[in-house]
Amino acid sequence: MKILLLSRNTGAILPFLVGASCAKAPLDGFRIAYIDDAQQSFAGAAFVEAERAALEALAGHIVPVTARGTETRRFDRMLADVDAVYVASGSTFALLDALRASGNAAALVERVRAGLPYIGASAGSIVAGPDVTPACLMDDPADGPALTDYAGLALIDQTVIPHADGLLPPYPPELIQKTLDTYRDSHALTPLNDDQALLMDNGRLSVIRSEP
Template sequence: MHLLLLSLGDGALTRFVAERVSKPASDVRIGVVAGAGRELLHDRGYTTVDDFSFDDVDAVYVGGGNTFRILGDLRRSGMDLELAARVRAGLPYIGLSAGSVIVGPDIEPAALLDDPAEAPELGSTAGLGLIDQVVIPHAGGMLPAYPSSLIAQTLRTYGPRFPLLPVDDDQAVEVHDSTLRLIRSP
């Protein structure tokens, strides 16, 4: 498994893709599942594909937005199970913000950061289960929507029940098989 879980900074993206896809950037096709932030892929010369077959892309990207809505959309389409299976089989995964949260065991800890009411049909907050921790993006508290007081409240509220992994906006989590490393990604 190869995952790059970004909070906001995308400095680690080019190296991650280059090490996993042996093609020039202009030939790399990245399937965009959901969320905001696709411009960071275009800025590096990658081709983004919205309506795709997993067999026709070199990597998959799930961007930012409301964590509950994104997971709800994946479940409703049935893509959640195939996405998890393909990533486990080696398809590189790039997550940004909410896209980083959904790969964990549960998204409930995002409830103070995003409004669960945006996905009323989401019966379970179980994530994709690709990693054992719940990424808490924007943990440095630098974005106005996610002040340090809100991050601290999230850690206090959910830390006793979930293995939380706070990630600042200039950091990312790189996953290779079952090994996680917190890296710089300004």
């Protein structure tokens, strides 16, 4: 599998895509599915616009995808027609709820396990792990009202804790520390600062730099 999990900054994306897809920079004609379910309640927010603009500056063509309400066969066809998938930041529980309720979680996992490069950002990074429970202090579990458990996509065996440097106002150092103290004994956690990313390369996980 080819996986890049971001906290916030996008600097690691281009080298990842070039390496994972044998693409050439600039990524002319390159197509990335942008799964936006985590951002549905944040329409028009500055961070949403900035995140999408940052990806558009790197990629040849962004294909907006909303898992909730998209029939699974159509969702799968959309993923079959792109070169990578980007799962955007926002609410971890809204994202997981949407993927589960639509039945599209399994289709996404199957495509990634078959080789489709996966890029996650914040919430999109958290759901890639085995269990999103450690996000309960950072995001609101009520955003996923239909969830009966918090099992993630299990693409990796760690749960990412993004914004671990405490520089982003919604996630101050005290909240990050409380999250780590609460869950480090029960979950395998990987804290990521906003200038870091978690890369899976040949089955091995490593923390790398990801500058703005």
